[in-house]
Amino acid sequence: MAIVIDKSQRWRVLAAHVFLIALCAVVIFPLLMVISISLRPGNFATGKLIPDTISFEHWRFALGLPSTAADGHLVYPDLPVLRWLWNSVKVATLSATVALFLSTTAAYAFARIKFTGKKAALMGLMLMQMFPAVLALVAIHAIFDRIGNAFPLFGIDSHWALVLAYSGGIALHIWTIKGFYETIPVEIEEAAKVDGATPWQTFYLVLLPMAVPILMVIFLLAFIGAIIEYPVASVLLHQQDNLTMAVGSKMFLYDQKYLWGDFAAAAILSGLPITVVFVLAQKWMISGLTAGGIKG
Amino acid sequence: MSIPPAVRRFINPALLTMVVLSALYLVTMVYAIGETLLAGTILLIAALALWIYTSQRLYAYRYLFPGIAAALIFVVFPMFYTVVIGFTNYSSTNLLEFRRATNYLLEETYRAEGPTYNFTLHPDGNKFRIRLEDSETGSEFHTGPFALDPSHPAELKAESAKVAPFEPGEPISLKDVIAHQQSLKHLTIVMPDGAKERMTGLREFAPSHALYTPKPDGALVNNEKGGTIKPNFKTGFYETADGETVQPGFHVQIGWDNYKRILTDTALREPFWRIFLWTLMFSGLSVFFTISLGMVLAVLLNWDALKFRSVYRLLLFLPYAIPGFISILVFKGLFNNNSGEINLILSSLFGIKPTWFSDPALARSMLLIVNTWLGFPYMMIICMGLIKAIPADLYEASAVAGAGPITNFFRITVPLIRRPLTPLLISSFAFNFNNFVLIKLLTDGRPDFLNTSVPAGTTDILVSYTYRMAFQDHGQEFGLAAAISTLIFLVVAAISLIQIRTTKIAQDDKR
Numbered sequence: 037m038a039i040v041i042d043k044s045q046r047w048r049v050l051a052a053h054v055f056l057i058a059l060c061a062v063v064i065f066p067l068l069m070v071i072s073i074s075l076r077p078g079n080f081a082t083g084k085l086i087p088d089t090i091s092f093e094h095w096r097f098a099l100g101l102p103s104t105a106a107d108g109h110l111v112y113p114d115l116p117v118l119r120w121l122w123n124s125v126k127v128a129t130l131s132a133t134v135a136l137f138l139s140t141t142a143a144y145a146f147a148r149i150k151f152t153g154k155k156a157a158l159m160g161l162m163l164m165q166m167f168p169a170v171l172a173l174v175a176i177h178a179i180f181d182r183i184g185n186a187f188p189l190f191g192i193d194s195h196w197a198l199v200l201a202y203s204g205g206i207a208l209h210i211w212t213i214k215g216f217y218e219t220i221p222v223e224i225e226e227a228a229k230v231d232g233a234t235p236w237q238t239f240y241l242v243l244l245p246m247a248v249p250i251l252m253v254i255f256l257l258a259f260i261g262a263i264i265e266y267p268v269a270s271v272l273l274h275q276q277d278n279l280t281m282a283v284g285s286k287m288f289l290y291d292q293k294y295l296w297g298d299f300a301a302a303a304i305l306s307g308l309p310i311t312v313v314f315v316l317a318q319k320w321m322i323s324g325l326t327a328g329g330i331k332g
Numbered sequence: 333m334s335i336p337p338a339v340r341r342f343i344n345p346a347l348l349t350m351v352v353l354s355a356l357y358l359v360t361m362v363y364a365i366g367e368t369l370l371a372g373t374i375l376l377i378a379a380l381a382l383w384i385y386t387s388q389r390l391y392a393y394r395y396l397f398p399g400i401a402a403a404l405i406f407v408v409f410p411m412f413y414t415v416v417i418g419f420t421n422y423s424s425t426n427l428l429e430f431r432r433a434t435n436y437l438l439e440e441t442y443r444a445e446g447p448t449y450n451f452t453l454h455p456d457g458n459k460f461r462i463r464l465e466d467s468e469t470g471s472e473f474h475t476g477p478f479a480l481d482p483s484h485p486a487e488l489k490a491e492s493a494k495v496a497p498f499e500p501g502e503p504i505s506l507k508d509v510i511a512h513q514q515s516l517k518h519l520t521i522v523m524p525d526g527a528k529e530r531m532t533g534l535r536e537f538a539p540s541h542a543l544y545t546p547k548p549d550g551a552l553v554n555n556e557k558g559g560t561i562k563p564n565f566k567t568g569f570y571e572t573a574d575g576e577t578v579q580p581g582f583h584v585q586i587g588w589d590n591y592k593r594i595l596t597d598t599a600l601r602e603p604f605w606r607i608f609l610w611t612l613m614f615s616g617l618s619v620f621f622t623i624s625l626g627m628v629l630a631v632l633l634n635w636d637a638l639k640f641r642s643v644y645r646l647l648l649f650l651p652y653a654i655p656g657f658i659s660i661l662v663f664k665g666l667f668n669n670n671s672g673e674i675n676l677i678l679s680s681l682f683g684i685k686p687t688w689f690s691d692p693a694l695a696r697s698m699l700l701i702v703n704t705w706l707g708f709p710y711m712m713i714i715c716m717g718l719i720k721a722i723p724a725d726l727y728e729a730s731a732v733a734g735a736g737p738i739t740n741f742f743r744i745t746v747p748l749i750r751r752p753l754t755p756l757l758i759s760s761f762a763f764n765f766n767n768f769v770l771i772k773l774l775t776d777g778r779p780d781f782l783n784t785s786v787p788a789g790t791t792d793i794l795v796s797y798t799y800r801m802a803f804q805d806h807g808q809e810f811g812l813a814a815a816i817s818t819l820i821f822l823v824v825a826a827i828s829l830i831q832i833r834t835t836k837i838a839q840d841d842k843r
Contacts, residue, residue, distance in 0.1 A: 142399030172410035204406030
């Protein structure tokens with residue numbers, strides 16, 4: 037820009053830096069604090085940002101290892117953190133796979149095949165997205181309660197119930213994948229058709245391999261979405277061993293049982309991988325999404 | 333593949349028949365358990381699937397079916413079902429379906445007159461025999477061999493030991509009897525004199541009769557005390573002639589009663605309106621704070637004179653990348669009244685220790701602070717994109733005219749990004765209107781209002797209020813919670829309508 041730089045400019049730059057650094061400090065403060073707390077001995081101990089004595093008791097707790105109590109005997113952690121983490125990963129992997137399967141096929145029909153009711157269906161999907169599942173918790177609980185009467189495997193307190201409940205939330209995925217399919221020239225598929233491929237073959241062997249980037253983005257989005265989902269999981273899962281990380285984490289901070297340090301370690305253990313994946317994937321996601329171009 | 337064509341022709345029909353048969357088997361099974369609605373749903377899905385995957389004309393729907401079916405069953409259906417539940421009295425006192433409540437009553441027994449028998453259970457090959465001994469006269473009886481089956485009731489005949497002698501082996505231990513309790517409870521033993529004995533204790537069988545006998549008109553006759561009870565489909569209970577209710581209740585349609593309660597019951601109406609107001613305030617202020625901060629940051633980070641912009645951007649993006657449940661709980665700990673780090677800093681700097689969790693106003697400000705922390709990065713990213721799209725020559729022209737940055741911001745930037753931003757602000761409002769996770773994990777709605785019939789908190793928003801009603805504290809007021817959820821649907825629908833309008837305006841502008 038060809039703006040004349042006056043004197044006040046320098047002061048303004050300085051002020052902006054001060055403001056931004058202060059804000060960054062506010063953003064970073066809780067994160068540094070959590071790291072520090074996870075390394076402090078005891079659950080109530082207070083102290084400096086850099087702890088004087090470093091103790092790994094909270095990390096041992098989070099990893100399910102026994103620690104030595106004051107009177108010398110071994111204490112085993114009573115919250116199965118690793119188990120919760122595994123439950124989360126399991127449910128998220130399964131439901132992301134299901135979501136991917138359901139949305140790639142549906143998006144193919146929306147992008148490539150003519151059928152009656154297409155516009156209405158697309159609009160319906162968009163509307164559906166606006167009503168969050170948290171509004172229907174009573175019904176979701178009642179439905180899975182009844183399904184459980186007939187099929188205990190899919191009833192309350194089962195991970196499969198959670199996978200099923202998440203499988204419906206694919207409206208946005210369908211829109212995104214449809215947008216991506218539409219950027220791929222139809223001619224390639226038409227050429228395959230001329231060569232004698234069935235519609236299923238053109239979809240499976242020609243279109244899908246070209247759509248791999250967007251499929252990975254969707255898988256990642258669905259995976260993260262399932263890991264951080266709280267309301268439905270809190271209603272469908274009850275037994276301590278069945279909980280996902282999102283539901284279980286709450287159990288650290290009860291007034292009667294305040295495991296602040298243990299929580300900090302568990303939070304880093306479960307939150308760090310997700311955060312790193314998210315930050316790394318962010319660039320890639322944005323490019324994937326814009327390449328798809330969400331056109332109405 | 334070297335499958336002969338003659339075989340190949342039969343593969344598809346054979347597979348199809350197998351699938352259809354197993355689906356039908358499944359439906360029959362589910363129906364037999366008594367889940368008629370579920371059986372109907374499965375039947376409908378199976379029939380639709382069969383139609384779609386065999387008809388060449390419906391080819392497109394083959395791709396659509398799995399996804400759309402999942403969305404309809406697990407997203408749309410629960411919404412409708414919520415509305416339906418809103419018109420029932422489904423709650424902890426009226427938990428069962430009518431059929432199940434009736435079955436429960438029909439399975440109840442009472443102890444009749446007659447001798448009691450001590451029993452022992454004796455293994456006989458794979459089967460068992462029961463030996464009964466009259467606790468007063470000592471006369472002995474025994475049954476023939478039978479298999480223990482926990483799922484079906486069974487009737488056995490007992491014979492007197494005098495008629496048919498029986499050399500019992502060792503009886504099984506009490507521990508094993510307990511293990512077989514479920515099966516034993518289903519047994520009815522018919523004595524030679526015709527009396528019917530049932531298990532009444534771990535060592536005892538005694539004459540017992542079903543408490544109720546059904547009559548063809550649906551009433552139940554009380555065999556012990558006489559009189560009949562009739563189902564009342566207005567209240568959802570079986571009632572005696574003089575109006576006494578009999579547990580357990582069943583859920584019935586009660587029309588608009590839940591809505592009437594919300595509007596007229598003072599103990600319910602007052603917290604409802606307060607919570608509704610706070611919900612509006614919370615979502616409005618959240619949007620205001622996040623967009624204000626986000627917009628200022630976006631402007632700063634688009635300023636070429638500023639260095640290290642990418643570092644700032646990465647750091648300020650972090651709150652968006654960390655899973656919400658973790659950062660919210662971290663703040664819960666940091667804000668803790670006594671040992672939280674925030675209060676430690678405040679007390680060492682200013683000598684104050686605000687009670688973030690017990691004072692309503694402070695709890696509300698805490699929610700807004702945390703929500704701003706969580707929400708501003710999203711707004712920042714959105715605004716950065718929109719500002720980049722503003723042509724640079726506008727700013728050059730205003731510089732020539734001698735305008736400062738404040739003028740630029742309010743005269744150029746804000747007016748130009750307002751239109752495309754509006755739909756996003758509305759969806760952010762809608763999101764915060766239902767921001768259950770924040771409320772639930774940070775304050776859980778507390779501190780609570782006093783004098784309310786259903787627990788309600790000063791920081792509760794409508795969704796967390798319904799959650800508490802249905803799944804917490806008070807417990808299982810499903811009908812009432814569903815009614816309030818239905819009201820929230822209406823609000824969300826209204827917001828969506830506005831959003832579609834503004835999106836259209838924003839798109840028309842672009843063209």
